Amino acid sequence: MKLGAIEAGGTKFVCAVGNDQGEILGKVVIPTEAPSITMPKVYEFFKSKGIERMGIGSFGPIDLNENGGSYGTIQKTPKIDWVDFPLADEIKKHLNVPVIVDTDVNVAALSESRWGNATDVDTCLYITVGTGIGAGAVVNGATVKGLSHPEMGHIGVRRHKEDSFEGKCPYHKDCLEGMAAGPAIEARWGKAGVELADDPQVWDMEAYYLAQGLVNYIYVLSPERIIMGGGVMQQEQLFGRIREYVIEMLNGYVSSPRLTADNIDEYIVPPGLTNEAGVKGALGLAMD
Amino acid sequence: MKLGAIEAGGTKFVCAVGNDQGEILGKVVIPTEAPSITMPKVYEFFKSKGIERMGIGSFGPIDLNENGGSYGTIQKTPKIDWVDFPLADEIKKHLNVPVIVDTDVNVAALSESRWGNATDVDTCLYITVGTGIGAGAVVNGATVKGLSHPEMGHIGVRRHKEDSFEGKCPYHKDCLEGMAAGPAIEARWGKAGVELADDPQVWDMEAYYLAQGLVNYIYVLSPERIIMGGGVMQQEQLFGRIREYVIEMLNGYVSSPRLTADNIDEYIVPPGLTNEAGVKGALGLAMD
Numbered sequence: 001m002k003l004g005a006i007e008a009g010g011t012k013f014v015c016a017v018g019n020d021q022g023e024i025l026g027k028v029v030i031p032t033e034a035p036s037i038t039m040p041k042v043y044e045f046f047k048s049k050g051i052e053r054m055g056i057g058s059f060g061p062i063d064l065n066e067n068g069g070s071y072g073t074i075q076k077t078p079k080i081d082w083v084d085f086p087l088a089d090e091i092k093k094h095l096n097v098p099v100i101v102d103t104d105v106n107v108a109a110l111s112e113s114r115w116g117n118a119t120d121v122d123t124c125l126y127i128t129v130g131t132g133i134g135a136g137a138v139v140n141g142a143t144v145k146g147l148s149h150p151e152m153g154h155i156g157v158r159r160h161k162e163d164s165f166e167g168k169c170p171y172h173k174d175c176l177e178g179m180a181a182g183p184a185i186e187a188r189w190g191k192a193g194v195e196l197a198d199d200p201q202v203w204d205m206e207a208y209y210l211a212q213g214l215v216n217y218i219y220v221l222s223p224e225r226i227i228m229g230g231g232v233m234q235q236e237q238l239f240g241r242i243r244e245y246v247i248e249m250l251n252g253y254v255s256s257p258r259l260t261a262d263n264i265d266e267y268i269v270p271p272g273l274t275n276e277a278g279v280k281g282a283l284g285l286a287m288d
Numbered sequence: 289m290k291l292g293a294i295e296a297g298g299t300k301f302v303c304a305v306g307n308d309q310g311e312i313l314g315k316v317v318i319p320t321e322a323p324s325i326t327m328p329k330v331y332e333f334f335k336s337k338g339i340e341r342m343g344i345g346s347f348g349p350i351d352l353n354e355n356g357g358s359y360g361t362i363q364k365t366p367k368i369d370w371v372d373f374p375l376a377d378e379i380k381k382h383l384n385v386p387v388i389v390d391t392d393v394n395v396a397a398l399s400e401s402r403w404g405n406a407t408d409v410d411t412c413l414y415i416t417v418g419t420g421i422g423a424g425a426v427v428n429g430a431t432v433k434g435l436s437h438p439e440m441g442h443i444g445v446r447r448h449k450e451d452s453f454e455g456k457c458p459y460h461k462d463c464l465e466g467m468a469a470g471p472a473i474e475a476r477w478g479k480a481g482v483e484l485a486d487d488p489q490v491w492d493m494e495a496y497y498l499a500q501g502l503v504n505y506i507y508v509l510s511p512e513r514i515i516m517g518g519g520v521m522q523q524e525q526l527f528g529r530i531r532e533y534v535i536e537m538l539n540g541y542v543s544s545p546r547l548t549a550d551n552i553d554e555y556i557v558p559p560g561l562t563n564e565a566g567v568k569g570a571l572g573l574a575m576d
Binding site: 144254 | 409
């Protein structure tokens with residue numbers, strides 16, 4: 001069976017045809033412009049490829065409520081042209097296939113659980129730290145959603161005692177994203193993260209905030225592995241400090257061999273998939 | 289098919305025989321003493337009842353890792369006699385049936401989703417606020433577990449600006465449980481919660497902490513309904529204030545008709561089940 005997959009991102013749409021063994025048979029990259037420009041190219045690529053289902057991992061927020069009337073519709077986003085665009089419905093109409101939609105980060109979690117760094121466990125969490133902070137998770141064999149999709153980047157954190165930065169989230173000021181996403185680093189220190197690579201204070205504070213996020217995710221979701229990706233996590237020195245803070249903050253409360261100093265390097269890890277993570281995860285959605 | 293169900297609590301074991309339609313056919317209540325006293329009475333009740341599977345909702349912490357060697361074994365708990373007691377294995381040995389174990393709060397969430405106040409949604413969270421704070425959730429058709437079981441009561445919260453109480457959690461001091469469980473209320477104000485019923489300041493502060501917990505759970509799990517039970521929630525004036533704080537703290541970020549001032553009374557609700565919630569949920573485990 002041939003399946004369609006789209007990684008719908010803020011800068012590009014990666015479109016692929018795959019099969020039900022999870023193999024990518026062909027793909028194309030289309031820049032994300034207005035829907036009226038981008039979407040006809042998407043339809044054109046898939047037309048006459050004989051796909052039977054379509055999976056999409058999309059930027060958001062996006063409506064994932066299957067019982068409502070606007071499943072797969074983009075919600076309020078800074079990308080004005082896409083606000084209220086019924087992504088799933090339009091694809092269904094043009095290609096005449098069932099469409100399954102999820103968030104980009106849920107799809108990344110699914111992808112890591114099938115083909116990446118979480119194939120040996122049943123539950124995992126994927127977090128990306130970049131211009132924003134988003135996370136997705138696989139629990140009980142599928143991604144986590146309900147009322148809406150998770151917005152894990154917006155949980156509350158406690159301020160580092162040496163930090164007077166007010167926070168950059170337009171909704172909450174000093175939530176995790178407001179304190180630790182790339183733009184917060186730049187606003188706090190006056191330079192982009194890449195230019196601060198050698199300043200340990202920057203990355204200690206960053207790790208302090210991200211570790212608070214992970215600890216809360218552990219308390220709520222109890223994932224068997226946490227995968228950290230995104231631009232900010234390219235600062236690889238972060239991993240060690242985050243792991244130390246997580247152990248320190250848990251303070252021995254959660255009893256698991258995975259959460260010990262000996263094993264935490266295999267608990268909090270970078271992604272196993274790189275280029276094709278998003279589009280393979282979207283294919284995974286179509287396979288289910 | 290006849291099924292066994294146990295609500296294994298800190299003060300009593302509620303043992304029931306039910307059927308695969310979720311009906312309780314007979315039950316008995318056995319006080320929780322040492323395992324050597326309590327367990328023979330449990331075996332005696334179930335013996336010759338012809339049950340084919342057993343579901344247990346247990347106090348914890350308890351090992352839920354099906355791939356490890358100690359599934360269903362009680363872990364470190366203040367109930368010294370029960371530490372390291374292999375609850376599932378012992379029942380399996382004495383009654384010769386498969387045993388499915390989960391936490392008391394996960395089982396309560398399952399029970400509410402099948403027979404209580406969350407039958408109309410796919411995902412729900414159940415939180416109990418009493419001598420401790422614990423929560424369980426149903427996501428993708430089953431309860432949430434992984435590395436271990438959730439310990440949602442221990443997430444970090446921000447201090448109320450008028451609160452100087454240091455917190456009562458032995459592991460984290462001022463986590464949610466440390467600031468808002470029954471013993472924290474008593475330690476902060478010098479009287480038990482029931483004696484403070486008429487002091488609005490007490491319940492405003494309590495609601496402030498609990499709402500922070502709920503908001504973080506919403507960001508991480510996106511439940512379609514939140515059910516709040518336990519002794520502290522008997523102070524019914526808490527519900528209104530918690531709902532207000534949740535809307536205020538979300539600040540419009542999660543777009544859902546359930547999270548509006550008009551509908552939040554049906555989003556954050558008391559339990560629908562009372563007496564038999566735990567044991568019915570345990571029966572639900574055995575039915576799966």
